[in-house]
Amino acid sequence: MYTRNKTRRERYDDKKSNAKTYPIGLCCINFMHDGNLGYLIRAAACFGAESVHIIGSVPDRNVLNPLSGSLYDYIKIKKYSSPMAFLDYVRSNKIRLVSAEICEGAEPITSYRFDYSSDLIVVVGHEESGIPVEILKNSDKVYIPMPGPGFCLNTSQAANIMLYEAVKQYEKEKVWTLTTCGKTKLTA
Numbered sequence: 001m002y003t004r005n006k007t008r009r010e011r012y013d014d015k016k017s018n019a020k021t022y023p024i025g026l027c028c029i030n031f032m033h034d035g036n037l038g039y040l041i042r043a044a045a046c047f048g049a050e051s052v053h054i055i056g057s058v059p060d061r062n063v064l065n066p067l068s069g070s071l072y073d074y075i076k077i078k079k080y081s082s083p084m085a086f087l088d089y090v091r092s093n094k095i096r097l098v099s100a101e102i103c104e105g106a107e108p109i110t111s112y113r114f115d116y117s118s119d120l121i122v123v124v125g126h127e128e129s130g131i132p133v134e135i136l137k138n139s140d141k142v143y144i145p146m147p148g149p150g151f152c153l154n155t156s157q158a159a160n161i162m163l164y165e166a167v168k169q170y171e172k173e174k175v176w177t178l179t180t181c182g183k184t185k186l187t188a
């Protein structure tokens, strides 16, 4: 429950002690608009993603923190110089990639089943150029159906929907138990 007699940071810190973290990361590619990166960090921290992976340049904390609803310090941020550097990290850590993209071979999110047998990273694309092809080639591809006249969501909005669905499925398919040290732990 939110209390308005506390600062935002105090409320985050209260919530953090009981917060869940899922083996899910979120990756984005060198956004044009810093706002989108801030919204992505916010989404990751709200849904309990473990990390945000950024390919390309990253603005300073003092730019991103206000844009993220002051959640910059509550999420791990990893940076990569190129898509290939990101793919090297993915391969060496045996991570499954799920790219959100409207492209050939993409499955609707309504039927896609996230596979949690390994850690996963959800990828969303650049505002104009989308997701680099070398990442798409190494990913499952998922699209969000859009029955209205618009043909493409804002990239951070797409990330919100992907994370919501990934966490929903995780909660449905896995059981959380309380460990002796009081932390929640996943049991398959």
Ligand SMILES: C[S@@+](CC[C@H](N)C(=O)[O-])C[C@H]1O[C@@H](n2cnc3c(N)ncnc32)[C@H](O)[C@@H]1O
Binding pocket: 100, 101, 102, 123, 124, 125, 126, 127, 128, 129, 130, 131, 142, 143, 144, 145, 146, 151, 152, 153, 154, 155, 156, 158
């Ligand atoms: C504005 S779109 C990029 C459009 C780009 N002009 C293109 O043709 O690839 C930015 C990103 O949002 C995500 N996105 C937007 N709408 C989506 C949808 N309906 N399903 C899945 N991803 C979507 C994708 O990751 C996409 O790369």
